[in-house]
């Protein structure tokens with residue numbers, strides 16, 4: 429399928445979604461968000477895909493929600509139509525998603541990157557939540573996800589002053605998992621996604637579920653969930669294969685990919 433605002437491509441078992449609205453630095457207008465969610469959902473239900481990468485351009489991952497589309501909205505319609513409720517689609521994708529961020533990830537762009545499972549950054553990446561400069565505040569999880577990633581003080585600094593974080597600082601703060609030279613970022617992200625996609629899919633999905641639940645559950649509930657999921661992996665052929673392969677000093681051949 430082809431989309432207007434995203435490009436899709438598959439390399440091996442990795443689905444790549446590239447945000448593509450170059451004239452507006454990938455500003456996230458509603459049709460772009462629909463295309464992004466549709467493309468990710470299609471990969472999520474495609475058995476030949478085991479992990480995904482979401483990326484943008486060298487200049488911008490995404491410069492935020494579309495300010496021009498948003499500027500005349502009113503409270504009553506925001507509330508009755510539940511503006512931004514449809515932005516959470518990414519968080520219901522069950523296979524892992526790597527956000528490969530080059531250039532600006534601002535406002536909604538930073539929030540979309542944080543909805544992915546991890547962020548790899550190009551060395552020129554810039555992260556920010558500059559909504560305060562527009563007279564508003566983050567609305568797609570910025571105040572919550574950024575705080576759990578970088579802690580209260582750095583999150584307050586970004587959200588209250590609008591200051592941006594560069595790649596090095598974002599990595600040091602825990603927002604970014606790894607940094608690569610900008611021109612290597614996509615290949616390295618696809619390489620990591622391919623590694624994930626080579627493992628047993630049910631275990632990969634359980635691992636993602638367990639980590640994500642750590643942000644929502646109490647420690648006791650999270651540990652309970654983790655132990656039950658861990659126990660459940662022993663019902664898969666792939667656990668038998670993975671451990672037998674280790675004992676026999678050979679590479680595992682996972683069935684459920």
Ligand code: HXC
Pocket residue numbers: 451452453455456491492493494495496497512515532534535536537539558559562565566567568
């Ligand atoms: C609509 C945008 C846009 C945006 C850039 N453009 N960001 N259009 N919404 N968020 C458009 C510009 O209007 C311009 O269009 C074109 O993209 C190129 O941008 P320039 O500003 O000319 O580029 P540059 O001078 O290089 O500056 C880059 C920039 C700047 C620093 C990233 O564009 C910028 O500050 N953008 C806004 C960032 C922001 O405030 N994001 C948060 C949005 S609020 P024309 O037609 O003039 O060429 C938000 C709310 C989240 O995200 C709430 C939940 C979703």
